[in-house]
Amino acid sequence: xxxxxxxxNKLRVSGLRPTKQRLAISKILFNRRxxxxxTIEQLKKVIEKNSKKKISLATLYNTVxxxxxKGYLKEIPLKGNQTFFDTNTSSHHHFYDEDTLQLIxxxxxxxxxxxxxxxxxxxxxxxxxITIKVASNYQKQxxx
Amino acid sequence: xxxxxxxxNKLRVSGLRPTKQRLAISKILFNRRxxxxxTIEQLKKVIEKNSKKKISLATLYNTVxxxxxKGYLKEIPLKGNQTFFDTNTSSHHHFYDEDTLQLIxxxxxxxxxxxxxxxxxxxxxxxxxITIKVASNYQKQxxx
DNA sequence: CTTACAGTTTAGAATCATTATAAACTGAAT
DNA sequence: ATTCAGTTTATAATGATTCTAAACTGTAAG
Ligand SMILES: [Mn+2]
Ligand SMILES: [Mn+2]
Ligand SMILES: [Zn+2]
Ligand SMILES: [Zn+2]
Numbered sequence: 001x002x003x004x005x006x007x008x009n010k011l012r013v014s015g016l017r018p019t020k021q022r023l024a025i026s027k028i029l030f031n032r033r034x035x036x037x038x039t040i041e042q043l044k045k046v047i048e049k050n051s052k053k054k055i056s057l058a059t060l061y062n063t064v065x066x067x068x069x070k071g072y073l074k075e076i077p078l079k080g081n082q083t084f085f086d087t088n089t090s091s092h093h094h095f096y097d098e099d100t101l102q103l104i105x106x107x108x109x110x111x112x113x114x115x116x117x118x119x120x121x122x123x124x125x126x127x128x129x130i131t132i133k134v135a136s137n138y139q140k141q142x143x144x
Numbered sequence: 145x146x147x148x149x150x151x152x153n154k155l156r157v158s159g160l161r162p163t164k165q166r167l168a169i170s171k172i173l174f175n176r177r178x179x180x181x182x183t184i185e186q187l188k189k190v191i192e193k194n195s196k197k198k199i200s201l202a203t204l205y206n207t208v209x210x211x212x213x214k215g216y217l218k219e220i221p222l223k224g225n226q227t228f229f230d231t232n233t234s235s236h237h238h239f240y241d242e243d244t245l246q247l248i249x250x251x252x253x254x255x256x257x258x259x260x261x262x263x264x265x266x267x268x269x270x271x272x273x274i275t276i277k278v279a280s281n282y283q284k285q286x287x288x
Numbered sequence: 289c290t291t292a293c294a295g296t297t298t299a300g301a302a303t304c305a306t307t308a309t310a311a312a313c314t315g316a317a318t
Numbered sequence: 319a320t321t322c323a324g325t326t327t328a329t330a331a332t333g334a335t336t337c338t339a340a341a342c343t344g345t346a347a348g
Contacts, residue, residue, distance in 0.1 A: 017295060017344055040334085056298045061335070077223035077275070081306090081334065095264060110259035113274065117252040120239060123278035130257065130274055131221070134267035161315060161324060184305085200327045205306070225305065225335090 003031055014070045021055050025063050029073070035088040037076070037103035040064060043085075076103060078131060091129065098135040106132075147175055158214045165199050169207050173217070179232040181220070181247035184208060187229075220247060222275060235273065242279040250276075 007026040011018040028046055029036060038046075040060055047055055064085055067073045076084040078096065084103060093106040111130070119125055151170040155162040172190055173180060182190075184204055191199055208229055211217045220228040222240065228247060237250040255274075263269055 019296065019344075021297070058299080058336090059297055062297080075223075079219075079221035079223060079227070083223070083334085095267075097264065097267065098270060099267075104264060106261055108259060108261040111261070112258045114256045114258055115252060115254040116276075117250055117255070119276075119278050120241065120248060122280060123239075123241065123243075124281040126242060126277040126279050128274065128276050130272065132260075132263075132272050133270040134263050135270050136266060137268040163315075163325065165326070202307090202328080203326055206326080227305085 003027065010072075014072075016066060016070070020053070021059050022063055022066075024051050024053075024055065025060070025067075029067070029087055032087065035086065035105050037084055037086050037094075037105075039082040039084055041082060076131075077129060078103075091127070093130040094132070096131050096133050098133055103131075106130075147171065154216075158216075160210060160214070164197070165203050166207055166210075168195050168197075168199065169204070169211075173211070173231055176231065179230065179249050181228055181230050181249075183226040183228055185226060220275075221273060222247075235271070237274040238276070240275050240277050242277055247275075250274075 004023070007023055007030070008018040011022055011026070016022060024047065025043075028043070028050060040057075043064070044057065044060055047060070064073060068075060068085070071089060072087075074086045074089045076086050076094065078084050086103070088105060093111060095104040095106060096102075097104065113128065113130075148167070151167055151174070152162040155166055155170070160166060168191065169187075172187070172194060184201075187208070188201065188204055191204070208217060212219055212229065215233060216231075218230045218233045220230050220238065222228050230247070232249060237255060239248040239250060240246075241248065257272065257274075
């Protein structure tokens with residue numbers, strides 16, 4: 001288990017105790033080649049499949065927010081009842097598939113916005129993240 | 145009251161009975177020169193100021209959703225606990241002031257996105273709306 | 289190896305925006 | 319005036335998230 005040590009160290013460095021729960025969640029979130037986009041509810045299901053001991057919902061919330069605070073996760077601004085998290089913490093854009101409710105990273109670094117108007121007086125831009133809703137054409141638009 | 149007739153007609157044409165409540169809400173929403181961005185809670189407060197008879201919260205929700213369905217309001221995709229509505233129903237972009245929690249229309253028609261990557265297979269773009277978060281520079285970024 | 293304790297986990301309660309329910313009310317057609 | 323579908327309303331229900339306070343545990347010190 002080389003990964004194990006890696007995650008333990010990462011947690012220690014962050015001032016977070018490497019508990020069983022945090023390690024289990026770390027493995028599921030960060031032992032991946034691809035970006036992982038998820039809601040807490042989705043994460044719960046993955047945990048229930050992969051882990052024998054159950055982790056309480058409160059701990060899932062606690063841990064995900066702790067990871068976010070430490071910069072290991074990003075929260076994705078998306079309207080809807082549930083909040084999305086993203087293991088890709090760089091500033092980037094998304095397609096949002098309204099059929100499957102899945103986020104898809106836009107890897108193209110060349111995407112750009114032109115002719116941006118001046119920002120309101122005394123304000124600075126904090127963040128620009130574009131979410132492009134896509135769906136199968138024939139379907140009715142969601143009543144979101 | 146020319147406006148009154150206008151709103152009554154608009155409601156009738158839409159297949160909505162022109163009730164006292166709907167007329168009161170119509171006046172507040174649509175007798176404006178500027179776009180109005182609001183949450184239900186904000187609308188409730190404006191109503192309470194301007195109208196002697198109170199309108200139940202359920203009716204506010206019902207009416208706003210009815211107006212949205214008829215195309216007189218747009219729901220703005222914005223993360224957060226409360227949903228925003230917009231009297232400007234055209235496709236357009238926003239600044240979101242994180243200090244005041246206010247939406248501001250971007251009127252510049254020339255804004256454009258360049259180098260958009262191809263959409264996922266079999267999917268069509270439904271909507272692109274950009275929300276640019278702004279805030280006073282000196283402030284800490286919101287823990288949204 | 290024990291002890292001690294801050295940090296962590298947990299079940300369950302609380303919160304809060306929104307939606308559902310079902311009874312009372314009302315606009316408007318007859 | 320009568321009638322009834324459409325509407326309003328108080329209230330309950332829902333569902334995601336946060337809070338609470340008690341039990342537990344990683345680890346530093348002895
Ligand atoms: Mn809605
Ligand atoms: Mn959060
Ligand atoms: Zn992403
Ligand atoms: Zn607008």
